[in-house]
Amino acid sequence: MSLENLDKALQAELETLHDEGRAKQPERIITDYLPAAGERGPRYRLQGEQKEFIRLNSNSYLSLSNHPALIEAADNATHACGVGPGAVRFIDGTYSHHIDLENRVAQFVGKPAAKIFNSAYTSNCGLALAISNKKTHWVGDQLNHNSIIRSMRIAGIPSANKSIFKHNDMDDLHRCFAEVGDDIERVIVVFDGIFSMRGDYAPIDQIQETADRYAHKYQDGVITVVDDSHGIGAYGDTGRGTPEFCATWPDIVVGTFGKAFGVNGGFIAASTTVIEAVRQKADTYIYTNPLSVADCAAATISLDICDSEEGLSLLANLKERTAQFRQGLSNLGLESIPGPHPVVPLMVRDTAKTRKLVNDLFNAGVLVVGLTFPVVPKGDESIRFQINAAHSKADIDYVLGVLETLT
Numbered sequence: 403m404s405l406e407n408l409d410k411a412l413q414a415e416l417e418t419l420h421d422e423g424r425a426k427q428p429e430r431i432i433t434d435y436l437p438a439a440g441e442r443g444p445r446y447r448l449q450g451e452q453k454e455f456i457r458l459n460s461n462s463y464l465s466l467s468n469h470p471a472l473i474e475a476a477d478n479a480t481h482a483c484g485v486g487p488g489a490v491r492f493i494d495g496t497y498s499h500h501i502d503l504e505n506r507v508a509q510f511v512g513k514p515a516a517k518i519f520n521s522a523y524t525s526n527c528g529l530a531l532a533i534s535n536k537k538t539h540w541v542g543d544q545l546n547h548n549s550i551i552r553s554m555r556i557a558g559i560p561s562a563n564k565s566i567f568k569h570n571d572m573d574d575l576h577r578c579f580a581e582v583g584d585d586i587e588r589v590i591v592v593f594d595g596i597f598s599m600r601g602d603y604a605p606i607d608q609i610q611e612t613a614d615r616y617a618h619k620y621q622d623g624v625i626t627v628v629d630d631s632h633g634i635g636a637y638g639d640t641g642r643g644t645p646e647f648c649a650t651w652p653d654i655v656v657g658t659f660g661k662a663f664g665v666n667g668g669f670i671a672a673s674t675t676v677i678e679a680v681r682q683k684a685d686t687y688i689y690t691n692p693l694s695v696a697d698c699a700a701a702t703i704s705l706d707i708c709d710s711e712e713g714l715s716l717l718a719n720l721k722e723r724t725a726q727f728r729q730g731l732s733n734l735g736l737e738s739i740p741g742p743h744p745v746v747p748l749m750v751r752d753t754a755k756t757r758k759l760v761n762d763l764f765n766a767g768v769l770v771v772g773l774t775f776p777v778v779p780k781g782d783e784s785i786r787f788q789i790n791a792a793h794s795k796a797d798i799d800y801v802l803g804v805l806e807t808l809t
């Protein structure tokens with residue numbers, strides 16, 4: 403059967419996306435990574451471009467992706483066990499590297515157990531499948547990541563069993579509890595640790611306090627879940643993320659190895675029983691091949707580095723460069739959203755101006771991402787700058803200099 407009719411129908415959908423300004427731009431292709439040299443941090447080459455680029459749109463906050471120890475660990479694991487697991491976890495696709503990483507990340511976030519997934523995205527989907535039943539009500543922040551929102555749909559949570567509170571608004575979180583039905587036995591409050599479009603953070607201490615206040619009303623209590631994909635490794639005094647920053651650990655922690663840790667994959671950390679339920683019930687864990695041993699070995703070393711003098715020094719540099727950039731924006735009279743996280747938005751508040759500025763920065767050799775409606779609400783159009791530990795002082799000065807000429 404030909405795809406002619408399907409293609410025609412999809413073509414119409416794609417045109418609508420373009421007309422509404424919601425279509426993604428063609429993907430740029432990185433061809434080379436140029437390590438830091440002297441005063442200059444790492445640079446990238448793109449297909450079809452002569453110049454070298456500085457990246458301020460990478461989530462690799464500690465710049466560990468090219469760390470020799472991670473590469474060596476991935477190499478050794480591959481030579482020992484091969485490039486693919488050959489099967490899903492429960493059909494002998496489990497290698498010691500998977501278990502080592504699970505134990506290491508559980509220890510890192512101070513929980514009794516953890517399960518690893520191919521991504522934080524599939525972790526969220528797996529968690530919703532594992533811990534939800536017909537008598538569960540979910541409460542989430544309005545700006546939660548797409549993976550959390552999608553996880554509810556995949557788990558088939560009806561809209562009557564979901565409430566959304568205004569971003570970081572604790573009064574509105576209280577209001578959500580009034581929406582919980584009388585037959586509900588379990589309430590789950592789920593939120594991003596760091597909101598990746600804004601660089602601001604969930605007030606976990608206040609959220610936990612609210613959850614604790616209502617816990618006695620439900621048979622299984624009120625369970626708090628943080629997805630700290632942008633916080634873990636990059637935030638808090640020792641890189642434990644937003645819970646460390648807020649001095650409060652939610653019941654369940656979801657995170658990624660694909661941002662500050664520089665590798666790939668996601669995890670859920672919680673009690674041993676929750677983790678066994680995940681192993682038994684989370685389809686996105688059960689019916690798909692796991693991460694390669696190379697990813698696992700690299701991520702385990704990455705966690706070790708985070709816990710070393712080197713990691714603390716990377717974190718200190720990340721904080722210093724972030725502060726330099728934030729101060730520079732303020733000196734230029736440019737608007738941002740305050741806070742110490744390395745996601746630093748420049749509020750442009752206009753779609754055409756955002757697009758032009760992103761383009762002008764590209765021409766000056768700076769890679770950033772522009773956020774326009776519907777990714778952010780109308781009026782909140784912005785450019786997201788992401789600082790990382792390998793940016794040099796001179797790199798940040800260069801970007802600020804470019805901004806000075808462009809704004």
Ligand SMILES: Cc1ncc(COP(=O)(O)O)c(C=O)c1O
Pocket residue numbers: 520521522523524547549594595598629630631632657658659660667668
């Ligand atoms: C809160 C949150 N969860 C999940 C993800 C997805 O992470 P991963 O690439 O590991 O699926 C992201 C990043 O885009 C995120 O910001």
